[in-house]
Amino acid sequence: MKRIATALSLALLLAFSAQVARAQTLQTVKQRGQLICGANGTLGGFGLPDPQGNWTGFDVDFCRAIAAAIFNDPSKVKFVPLTAGNRFTALQSGEVDVLSRNTTWTMSRDTTLGLDFAAVTFYDGQGFMVHKSLKVSSALELNGASVCVQQGTTTELNLADYFRSHQMALKTVTFATADEATKAYDSGRCDSYTTDSSQLYSERLRLTNPDDNIVLPEIISKEPLGPAVRQGDDSWEDLVRWTHHAMLDAEELGVTKSNVDEQLKSANPETRRLLGVEGQFGQSIGLTNDWAYRIVKYIGNYGESFDRNVGQGSPLKIVRGLNALWTKGGLQYGLPVR
């Protein structure tokens, strides 16, 4: 009887263990001594490990910026490669603290998947890549073409919408991963490959003959990409959002990785507030006041990260375009630190 009683209480314990409250994300991260970041893992320029396991990329640098702000050490991040299919579950289940994996901010994801987007770090849009030999110069000429696409992404839905709205015939060939879709396109299985144009530039470099392929000018969708966090932890969301804006503000104020130490002596009140010389802004998000200084010191400002990973300083050579600062005709508008 005693054994049965023990077993019963064990079972009950198990059932009620669900009721244990969840610790706040920032606290958890600090206790763990490490940020866990969901990243792409196969997309050069955004998130890709080299054979030694060192991660680089635009989305990767964003996570490093968070780690720098928290720990004063950009290497205290563990990257978890996620697919388009399992990224949301990984965030929901708590496997990762932040999802920084070229993810489009849409209303349904924001409202029904239990996550919140913190910022738009990259304004992207869906485009098409075609073989040059087809002599196609516009996506509107693709009537009847077969298109390779990755499953479970908004691209799959946008593609059908675009062809439908232009009354064009479409043959879709769907693959589980971007990798397989690219390989299939490369082998001639499809006329065209569609995904976010940033990704097209990146995948093009992996084709057998990159120069035999062109990216068409049409952008058929709005793809604001940004980091996402679990819904319900507002202070963690604030931290992630302000990491992005700190990088933008730094670029706008001309604070760079190389001059950040001199800028500490700047007379500009905006710069002084950003770098923590004045005010208590870091403490308000649970960090030290030099949080933004750390970000710029280790990672650089937004423009530096962009150039290094995807822009002119990288093989991708994506132009700033919509991602230029608002002062230069783009959409990136850093919110004021005050």
Added chain:
Amino acid sequence: MAAMADTPVLYVRTAPAEQLPPPIASTGFIGWLRANMFSSAGNTILTLAFAALIFWAVPPLVRFLFIDAVWSGPNREVCLASPAHPEPGACWAFVRVWLSYFIYGFYPIAERWRVDVFFAALALGIGWLGWLSAPRRDLGALYFFVILPVLSFILLYGFPALGLAAVPTNLWGGVLVTIVVATVGIVASLPIGILLALGRRSELPAVRWFAIGFIEFVRGVPLITVLFMASVMLPLFVPQQLEPDKLLRALIGVAMFASAYMAEVVRGGLAAVPRGQYEAARALALTYWRMMGLVVLPQALRVTLPNIVNIFIALFKDTTLVFVVGIFDFLRAIEAARGDPRWATPVTATTGYAFAALFYFIFCYGMARYARSVEVRLSRSDRR
């Protein structure tokens, strides 16, 4: 009669004639050929057709794999068709460059000796248990089922207190993952499978129905869906703070899957134990667990050993499916490397697959031969 007696006898054989050798066409190699390959018109046609098939298929294969193959080189240029090399064969240079990735994945280079030690420790355990006349096989079982798992975990995952840096599982890959998944599957599924098999033969209806339900459910669905379930649904079913590791989730799925199949194999072994053994054990007043543990299971497991090896072979092949939850096993590592533009040639895919096929074939065929030899040995000892 009389005439016969008068006729002089010219020749009478006094010794029996020496036996002539059989006609040359019915002995030796020619005779064997006639009996086995050209015994009738139909057979001759069959033989010729299949011989033609061999001559059509084998020489190009040998040319592709060996003669025209490229064994080393820095990049894809060496494997592309050129005037000097109009029809390039297998691009082994590609395999050479990527080989360490195929074996270790992203496991840190400085720590790879730990993986090698793990392979050696595992080989020792398998040898100890698999060699039927090895000394102290009871110690071997203890080593394989208790010491080895702990040792492997410490080695592979790391144990900072002992100076072994932690290596998170998302860096593991290639052969390492293939072997870890298959071995963990078999080691975990044996005890669970035995319990399930006993449960299925239990007299207690609740226990029996639970075992039947579990076994039939798992056997009725594809492994891919079990892995999906382990990967997507498991995190939802456990409290938030547990956060099971990705590889661990796949391992749980594989272990569940293998347990159901193991249970059926063990059940077959239990059925093969004669009733008299149970009755004799009962007559000696052994309790249920002592009867099973001391009398029935040792006999049942002995006859099931070949089938357990067969499950291991199936599991070894099925580890390739863990790619659906984003784990880079050996085959997935080859698929990933195939996408490397520096090695993009028309023969890269075929070369990678040929290499993978060789790897799996050697392992699986070797194990299958082993299972068959055990089977023969067991049936011989039964006849005694």
Added chain:
Amino acid sequence: MNGAIKSARYSAQAWRIGLQVLLAVIVGGLIYGAFINAADNLERAHIASGFGFWNNSAGFDISQTLIPYSANTSTFGQAFWVGLLNTLLVAALGVVLATILGFAIGIARLSRNWLVARLAGFYVELIRNIPLLLQLLFWYNAVLKALPELRGSIVLPTGGFLNNRGLFLPRPVFAPGFAAVGAALLVGIAAAIVLHIWARRRRERTGAPTPVGWWIAVLIVGLPLAALTLAGFPVAFELPQMSRFNVIGGLEILPEFAALLLALSIYTAAFIAEVVRAGILAVPSGQTEAAQALGLRSGTTLRLIVVPQAMRAIVPPLTNQYLNLTKNSSLAVAIGYPDLVQVFAGSVLNITGQAVEVIAITMAVYLTISLVTSLLMNLYGRMTAIAER
């Protein structure tokens, strides 16, 4: 004394009941805990639950659809049926091909011709010891992708094209008069069955051999042919056309489908060959010898004595192989063939995010197929059990 035995029996009884209650409590507790956790996690994550998504518009396209489906008008429910039918199609064709190939190889392994037996043995060992996924990738990436590109298509003599986007064949378009041909086929089959039964009864009654094979062939093939001729060939063929980007029209066989079908058939055939071999070897050699002693020819012996007895040992494991093939068709996800797992547990799961519901439905489908087949198998086993006399 008596009381002690009685109380011992009661305590054993209590122990047995207690053990079962314990198991029920543990299992119930686990399920309850999982349920609470899932509800809690889903609630906190604000994930919708329930099966309301079934009738929502799907919005994505599928490359092979056996029933009408379009991205703009169809629902997730229709996508489910498309995926299920694609699974069933590849499984059904795979079962037929694997059976033919498997029986041929299984019998070849027992051939007295050394070369044939060895080659069949080599086939079985080679195929069985290489993972199915590897074979699938090989057929898809190394063989079918190596076919010429669209512009270099191989033109088939019957009208049609072969390239790395698939095989394009003329598609028969049936005029209304074709119904007569179908009816003739049905009549032919019915007549053939009647004839077969009559012939068997006659043979059992009189012992005289009654060969009707040719008549059956005439009934099944000849009748529809005659109807076809009489109706004036009410069939037209739609030829595939080369267009700017693709081949349009005609009957399209996707390379993904072809690769999956090839891999599944070739892989399963190796296992079926072993089943067939074991089944034939299970027939005691005395049966063959007795038949020969009665003067039956070897073909007749095989057909009337060996095969019927071997089938009893073959059918149950054969069905298992059929089930394995069906379950293995879920590997389609690796090459992008739109089967149930790829469409439903892939696209639909990712778009709706409702993992629990989608995976539960997917598993329920496979489970249903398995259980129904097992049920039929048990019935068959009962029907063919040896009636001891």
